[in-house]
Amino acid sequence: MKYDFNTVIERKNTCSIKYDPASRRKPADVLPMWVADMDFAAPACVQDALVSRARHGIFGYSEPGASYFSAVHGWYKKRFNWETEKDWILITPGVVNALYLAVRAFTKPTDAVLIQQPVYYPFASAAQKTGRALLVNELVYKDGGYTIDFDDFEKKAKDAKLFILCNPHNPVGRVWKRDELLRMGEICLRCGITVISDEIHQDIVFPPHKHLVFAGIDPMFAGITVTCTSPSKSFNLAALNHANIFISNEKLRALFKQEYDRCGLSQPNIMGIVSCEAAYSSGEKWLDELIIYIADNMMLIDNFLKKNVLAIQLVQPEGTYLAWLDCRKLGLTSNELDSSITNKAKLWLNDGPMFGKGGSGFQRMNAACPRSFLQNALERLKSIL
16 A cells, blocks of 8 residues: 555544543543544645645635635546536535534424434434424344335425435445435425435445435435535544535525524634645545555454454444444443443443434444554454453
C-alpha cells in the first residue's frame, strides 16, 4: 500500500473525546473503540492545504469559491454518477445539526417523524428533543442480516410527516439496494412525506456493494429529499464541523434556509471549506486504499470471532467502518453485557440499546484503526468468555 494505516498515532491529550475523557467516563485502562472517528491521520493533501491556509494568518468570515463547488460537483459525479448544482448546497456545521434543522423546518410539534431502528441515536433525539412524535419501523434481523418490514413501513409512513433514512446504515452496515430505495421512495411519495437522507457514510462501501444517492434515483425522489453529506467520516475531519446539504427543491431549500437563519448560523468554518475542497480534489486514491484496509479489518474481526469467540457474531457489513456485533448468544442482559465488555474485556464500545429498538444484545465497535490496535481489542474481547 502507498499509504500508511498501520502506524499507531498517540491521541491522548489532544482534546479527543474518544481518548481524553476515558478516565472520567470509563475505567482509565479501557481501549476506546466507540465514537465514529478514525484513528488514522487525514490524507497529506488535506493536511498540506490546512497548513498552507493557517500560514496565511487571517481567519476572517469566509465563503467557498468556485473551486470548492467544482470539487464537490466532481466528487459526486465521478463516484456516484450524481449531477449536482451549486445552488442546491447549504453548508452546515454537521449532519446532526442539519437533522435538527430539518425536523424544525419541515414539521410542527404535532407531527411525527419516522426512523428505522436500530439506528444512529441522534435520529430519535432530533424528533424527541424538538417535541415531535417518534415512529419506529424496526429493521428485521434474520439469518445474520437486516431487511425492511415494508408493510410496517407503509403503515407508519401514513402517519408521518418526515422520514429520516440512513444510507449506508449506521450501525447495522447495510447499503440499501436500488429496489429497497425505490420501494421506500414510492411509499414516501404516496404518503406525501419529506425524506431526510443521511448519507454521511456514503464513501466507505465494500465491493461489490455500491452506494446509490437516494435523490439521484428518480427526479420525483429529488423533489422530496434533503441529502445530508460530509467529508468528515471519509477523511477523518469531524472536528472541522463541515457538511454539505443538498436540496434541489426550491421550496424545501427555502424552508431549510429559513430555519438555518433562525438559529443564527452564517458563514462556515474556513478550515472546513479548505479541507473539503482538498479531500474531494486530491484525496481519492487515499480513500480507495482506506476502504481496502477497513474491509480487511472487518475480515479480521469476522475470522477471529469464528475461531475464538463463537458466541459473538459480526453482522456482515456492506459499508461504514462500524462493526455491529451480535452478542446475544452470551445470554447476558444489556447491562451485564456492557459491564462485561467494559470491566472484563477492558473495551469501550457503544452499547446496542442506545440505537433503539432491536439494539439489545448488540455492541458497536469502531474498526477504523491500525491493525495492531484492532488485534489487541479482539484479544481483549476473547476474555469476556
